[in-house]
Amino acid sequence: MTKTMARKVFLVGFMGCGKSSVGRRLAATLKWDFVDTDKEIERLTGKSVAEIFATQGEERFRELEWQTVEAVISSERDTVVALGGGTPCRDGAMERLSETGRTVYLKSSPARLVARMSESGRARRPKIAGMNDAQLAAYIEKTLPEREKYYNKANFVVDCDALGDAGLADRLASIMRNI
């Protein structure tokens, strides 16, 4: 009997764009599994993302991130995957994801990203911990164009500014049902 490849959807985009909340809703609508790679790393290591960055460094975190992605790729369950903002930002990453599933860029304006990230949301993200609104806006303006080189390789680019998380999840569910 031939093995059917499980379906995967990878959500990519900048910190705060809504990958986790949209992904969880999308998975519930499609009745697929949901994996948030940051949470999965925290579960497997017993450490927070901030602790891993502080004690083992970003390089080690990036290794753990890709080990987690590869484990999801090999799983035989249909899965919606919310990736970390930096996960797809290296050569070959988007290609690897698109080989095994559909990729979706949740595109968001810098203003929306700043507004969505509370103080505690910033604190648990080592790249932006302690930044005020102006510092965060400057960081996003600088970093987003570099990251969009990767994000824009996604199979689908969805503009998040116009739709709420529930609307986005519905929109993505209808895209996924029609492919």
Ligand code: S3P
């Ligand atoms: C990161 C994004 C975070 C997390 C880590 C690094 C980044 O994930 O993986 O703090 O480099 O953009 P979210 O995009 O889910 O916040």
